Amino acid sequence: MNNKDSMFHNVMASTVKDMNTSLAMLLQSFEANGALAQRMSDEHKQSFSNMHYEVARLQNNLFHLHTLYRIQYERLPIVQEEHFVHEFLEEQVLSVNGLFVIGDVKVKIECCEDMSAYFDFELVSSIIITALVNASRYTKDEVIIRAISHDDGILIQVDDNSRGFPDTILDRFKEGIQDKSEEFNEQGLGWLYCNEIAKSHENRGRAGYVALSNDSVLSGSRFAVWLP
Amino acid sequence: MRALQVLIADDFENSRQSIRKILLSVGIENIHVTATGKGVLDECKTKKFDLILCDYNLGHGKNGQQVLEEVRSLGYLKSTALFVIISAETSRDVVMGIMEAGPDEYLTKPFTQSVLVKRIERLVQQNGELSEVKKALADKNYASVLTLCNQLIKVGSRYSAWCRRKMAEAFFETRQFDKTKSLCHLVQSKRDLDWAMVLEAQAMKETGSMLDAIVHLNKVVAQFPNCIKAFDLLAQYLEEKGDSEQAQDFLESAVELSPRVMTRQQSLVNLSLSNGDLDVALRSSQQALKLSANSYFSSADQYLQAAQVISESIIGDSSADARKKSQDAFSMLNQMTKKFPDDASTQLHKILIESQVFSSLGKRDQANLALKEANGMIEDHAGLLTPEIALEMGKVLYATGQHDAANAMFDHILNDPDVDKRLVAKTYAFLDEPVGLTARLKAKQDNLVGLSFYENKRYEDAIVAFKKAQKSSPIHPGLNMNLVQTALKLMETTERQQSLIDICIDSLDRIKHISVQHKQFKRYRSLKSYVVRNFQA
Numbered sequence: 189m190n191n192k193d194s195m196f197h198n199v200m201a202s203t204v205k206d207m208n209t210s211l212a213m214l215l216q217s218f219e220a221n222g223a224l225a226q227r228m229s230d231e232h233k234q235s236f237s238n239m240h241y242e243v244a245r246l247q248n249n250l251f252h253l254h255t256l257y258r259i260q261y262e263r264l265p266i267v268q269e270e271h272f273v274h275e276f277l278e279e280q281v282l283s284v285n286g287l288f289v290i291g292d293v294k295v296k297i298e299c300c301e302d303m304s305a306y307f308d309f310e311l312v313s314s315i316i317i318t319a320l321v322n323a324s325r326y327t328k329d330e331v332i333i334r335a336i337s338h339d340d341g342i343l344i345q346v347d348d349n350s351r352g353f354p355d356t357i358l359d360r361f362k363e364g365i366q367d368k369s370e371e372f373n374e375q376g377l378g379w380l381y382c383n384e385i386a387k388s389h390e391n392r393g394r395a396g397y398v399a400l401s402n403d404s405v406l407s408g409s410r411f412a413v414w415l416p
Numbered sequence: 417m418r419a420l421q422v423l424i425a426d427d428f429e430n431s432r433q434s435i436r437k438i439l440l441s442v443g444i445e446n447i448h449v450t451a452t453g454k455g456v457l458d459e460c461k462t463k464k465f466d467l468i469l470c471d472y473n474l475g476h477g478k479n480g481q482q483v484l485e486e487v488r489s490l491g492y493l494k495s496t497a498l499f500v501i502i503s504a505e506t507s508r509d510v511v512m513g514i515m516e517a518g519p520d521e522y523l524t525k526p527f528t529q530s531v532l533v534k535r536i537e538r539l540v541q542q543n544g545e546l547s548e549v550k551k552a553l554a555d556k557n558y559a560s561v562l563t564l565c566n567q568l569i570k571v572g573s574r575y576s577a578w579c580r581r582k583m584a585e586a587f588f589e590t591r592q593f594d595k596t597k598s599l600c601h602l603v604q605s606k607r608d609l610d611w612a613m614v615l616e617a618q619a620m621k622e623t624g625s626m627l628d629a630i631v632h633l634n635k636v637v638a639q640f641p642n643c644i645k646a647f648d649l650l651a652q653y654l655e656e657k658g659d660s661e662q663a664q665d666f667l668e669s670a671v672e673l674s675p676r677v678m679t680r681q682q683s684l685v686n687l688s689l690s691n692g693d694l695d696v697a698l699r700s701s702q703q704a705l706k707l708s709a710n711s712y713f714s715s716a717d718q719y720l721q722a723a724q725v726i727s728e729s730i731i732g733d734s735s736a737d738a739r740k741k742s743q744d745a746f747s748m749l750n751q752m753t754k755k756f757p758d759d760a761s762t763q764l765h766k767i768l769i770e771s772q773v774f775s776s777l778g779k780r781d782q783a784n785l786a787l788k789e790a791n792g793m794i795e796d797h798a799g800l801l802t803p804e805i806a807l808e809m810g811k812v813l814y815a816t817g818q819h820d821a822a823n824a825m826f827d828h829i830l831n832d833p834d835v836d837k838r839l840v841a842k843t844y845a846f847l848d849e850p851v852g853l854t855a856r857l858k859a860k861q862d863n864l865v866g867l868s869f870y871e872n873k874r875y876e877d878a879i880v881a882f883k884k885a886q887k888s889s890p891i892h893p894g895l896n897m898n899l900v901q902t903a904l905k906l907m908e909t910t911e912r913q914q915s916l917i918d919i920c921i922d923s924l925d926r927i928k929h930i931s932v933q934h935k936q937f938k939r940y941r942s943l944k945s946y947v948v949r950n951f952q953a
Contacts, residue, residue: 205504212526219528254506265641270577275538282530302574306607310524340606391607416607 197261204254211247218243219286226290237290244284244321251314252381266388268306273335273342274299276309280316281333287324288331299335305342307389307415315382315398319346319411322378326350330406341396341416347404361400382413391416417540418443421463425449425456425483426471426502435469438529453478453486453710460492467536468493472503472514478710481510481517481676486712488517495554496547498539513676516644546575549582558586577603584615593619610640614649621653629653637669644674655687658935660841664691671700678707678718685721690841694729694853701725705748716762719752720769724808727772728846729853731815734778738852742773764793764800768808775815776852787812803828803835807843814850823929830931840933847929849892859889866898875906879919886923893936896923900943917951 218240225236277297281288288295316333323331327348335344357376364380379400386396396415404410422444426432432449439447448459453474460468472480480501487493501514504525514522521539523532543550549568552560565579565586573579580603587596596619600612613636621629630653636646647670654663667684674680681704688696701722708714726745730738749766756762771786790809794801801809810825829835829843849856866881882899889895900923903916924947930940 201507205506209504209526216526216528258506258508267642272574275534279531279534282534283528285530304574304577 200257204250204257207250208247208254211243211250214243215240215247215286222286222289233290237287240287240290241321241325244287244317248314248317248321249378252318252378255311255314255385256381266308266311268308268389268391270304270306271309272301273303273305273344274301276313277316277333277335277344280313280320284317284320284324287321291324291327291329293324293327293329293331295331295333297333297335299333303335303337303342305335305415306391307342308385311385311388312413312415315385315413316344316346318378318382319413322411323348323350323409327406327408332406338414341391341394341414343412343414346411347406348408348410349404349406350408352402352404352407353400353409358400358402365397386413386415389415417537418445420444420466420540421446421448423448423450423456423459423463423465423468423470425451425453425469425474425480427451427473427475428471431471435532438532441529442533451475453480453483456483457486457490457492460487461490464494465497467498467500467539469500469502472501472505472510481513482710482712484517484519489712495551496543498543500535500539508673509675512642512644512674516674516677542575545573546578549579553582556589558590561586581611584612588615588619588622591622593623608639610636610643610646613639614643614645617646617649626653626657630657637666642673644670647673648680651683651687660687660691664688664693664696668696671703675703676707678704678711678713681707682718682721685725686838686842689725690838690845692845692849692856694725694856697725698729698853714755716752716756716759716765719748719755720762720765723748723752723766723769723773727769727776728811730773730776731850731852731855733776733852733854735854738854739777742777745769745773760793760797761800761802761805764790764805765808767793768805768812771812772808772815775812780816783812783816787816803832803839807839807846810843811846811850814846830933841935844934847891848927849889851889855888859885859892859895861885862888863892863895863898866902870898870902870905875902875909878902879906886926891926891929893927893930893934893940896927897936897939897943899923900947904946920947920951 218236221236225233228236274297277299281295281297285295287293320331320333323346327350330349332347333344334347335342337343357379360376361379361383364376365383379398383398386398389396394416396413399412399414401410401412402408422439424432424435424439424447426435426449429451432451436447436449448463448465450456450459451474454477456468456470456474459465470480470483474480474483478486480503484499484501487499493499498520500521500523501517501519502523502525503510503514505511506524511522521535523535545568549561549564552558552564562583565583568579569576580599584596584599584603587593587599597616600616600619603609604612613632617629617632617636620626620632630650633646633650633653636643637650640646647666651663651667651670654660654666664684664687667680667687671680671684681700684700685697685704688694688700701718701724705718705722708718723745726741726748730741749770752762752766767786767790771783771790774780774783774786790812794805794809806825806828810822810829813819813822813825826843826847829839849859851859862881862885866878866885869875869878869881879899879902882895882902885892885895886899900920903919907913907916924940924944927940930937934940
């Protein structure tokens with residue numbers, strides 16, 4: 189690595205860390221002031237909620253970017269370790285809970301307490317957070333997160349009662365995972381990132397995947413990830 | 417949970433206070449705080465904490481990984497204590513280092529209040545259920561580990577997977593290798609697990625199937641590129657098998673994966689020295705010395721090792737760079753004396769290295785003076801002349817031009833049946849190439865050129881290249897034998913030439929230090945007998 193490169197990598201790493209800390213502090217303020225926001229007028233509450241949502245998205249996107257960087261330059265390997273799924277999901281909900289509270293969204297986790305699965309905690313966390321932040325934005329007032337054993341792996345579904353994914357998003361996602369899309373499209377890239385991360389989880393020749401649909405039990409949209 | 421005795425360590429006041437507030441909010445009141453690694457050690461020495469929340473960054477002194485290594489080694493923690501390392505660092509070096517130190521939990525910053533509380537709740541709950549097993553593990557009471565884990569699995573504990581792993585490890589520790597293997601096999605019915613595969617390999621090795629173990633470990637590193645233990649074991653097994661060069665490859669991979677573990681860097685120094693790879697030894701000895709700064713495992717060894725590698729790398733090198741390096745070596749050794757003043761054998765070792773550096777700098781008088789001082793010490797205390805010191809003594813004698821005395825020292829090591837194999841290899845590595853790093857690298861380069869000419873059947877060009885290499889490293893076995901082989905090859909195609917025969921005889925004469933324990937002994941013996949039979953009759 190020459191000097192210019194190493195300069196780039198050092199600046200990259202410390203800048204990401206720094207931005208991440210700033211965003212985390214912002215998010216903590218949003219979480220801490222959630223109660224205050226409850227007493228605001230509807231209009232203020234809405235803009236408070238918007239800000240919170242955008243910051244959560246920023247942080248998540250930054251994480252995606254950083255992950256891609258690390259896969260490229262640090263040869264970041266996937267660490268598939270055993271985790272309790274209920275605890276994992278609970279933690280993901282807690283970390284973005286403010287978004288649900290302010291929008292009066294009921295969140296339910298349906299998962300057997302002792303169920304465990306093998307996956308990379310940080311990376312799958314970023315997948316689930318992506319789904320939760322999205323659901324918090326579009327759902328009317330309910331989100332159900334369900335994890336079940338399925339096909340020798342684990343299936344995690346995030347269902348909401350929004351109006352469902354628009355067809356354009358579903359089509360693009362389908363094209364994206366089949367690598368068919370002719371042109372580079374910004375919309376829906378986050379979902380493709382999730383699919384890539386799921387795909388990098390492997391067991392005995394089988395790889396994970398992400399599926400988007402409007403099969404929600406709450407008749408909204410459904411985000412599903414299967415990990416082997 | 418409210419009764420927990422907690423220690424918070426973070427170099428930032430703000431962070432300490434925010435974690436403290438979070439704990440207070442859930443009713444935990446017995447909280448101590450500290451800003452430094454030394455603070456953690458002092459606190460843990462006098463109080464038995466249930467939970468230690470320790471940031472990785474603790475200012476200038478020890479970091480969280482080093483603190484954990486130290487409190488564990490000193491036995492300051494009770495068996496059920498929970499040590500959590502918190503870190504904003506996500507770089508692979510740091511994370512791997514932390515993981516190797518083995519904290520009970522690793523939490524990346526930033527985290528929200530509720531996430532921290534949840535993690536603590538879970539750790540406490542888990543500890544409650546597993547405390548007896550943890551105590552038995554701390555006491556190395558494996559029979560009890562087996563019984564307790566079995567009970568937990570029978571009642572369907574949610575920690576059954578953890579229990580099975582501890583059982584497999586306990587079977588291994590108690591040398592019940594068949595049971596180890598069958599349990600590992602059982603837990604892998606649905607997926608391969610790195611720890612179980614590693615344990616299987618270890619059991620294979622213990623039951624005499626070294627080759628199977630190596631094959632199995634190769635599978636592990638292919639499938640789990642992060643499994644540092646597999647790399648370490650591969651290096652260890654391959655070295656035992658006598659394949660120290662491949663062993664070095666794996667150890668280098670392990671160091672690349674997790675460069676912040678001092679002991680591994682030191683192993684790499686030793687292994688690369690016994691392979692005659694000064695370049696790698698130089699790098700890793702500097703790393704080890706750097707890492708020793710705040711480490712509990714710091715000793716005079718890291719200073720001696722680093723200075724010794726430098727002294728060897730600048731033999732016969734009068735460049736400005738070599739002079740600068742020699743100054744580094746002197747200052748390392750002086751720092752060492754300040755830090756570890758009283759040990760006679762360390763002092764002797766230091767003097768011997770200094771003598772070698774003086775020789776390289778062309779300061780014969782000082783080199784001889786140091787040698788005299790060393791001899792005086794050994795006369796007073798014969799016990800100081802260990803095989804390790806004998807090797808250094810031999811190098812000093814060699815450097816001061818006393819080759820016969822030097823060879824006597826080396827023979828002393830090579831003829832001692834009890835001496836460590838690595839030391840034998842290190843001795844040969846010096847005997848093969850008693851020249852500095854620059855000369856070695858030059859010789860290596862020219863040797864490669866020669867080899868590629870040889871492959872292309874350009875034997876005359878190959879001879880020129882090998883001879884050039886010979887100028888840099890006159891008595892290197894591989895190189896000299898390449899020269900012999902090329903000369904023989906050339907005579908197969910053309911007629912017998914006296915000049916080529918002379919090359920053969922001269923080259924073999926240069927490497928007559930090769931004796932039966934040398935790695936290249938067989939090749940040497942067969943070339944030698946061929947040349948004698950055909951040309952010296």
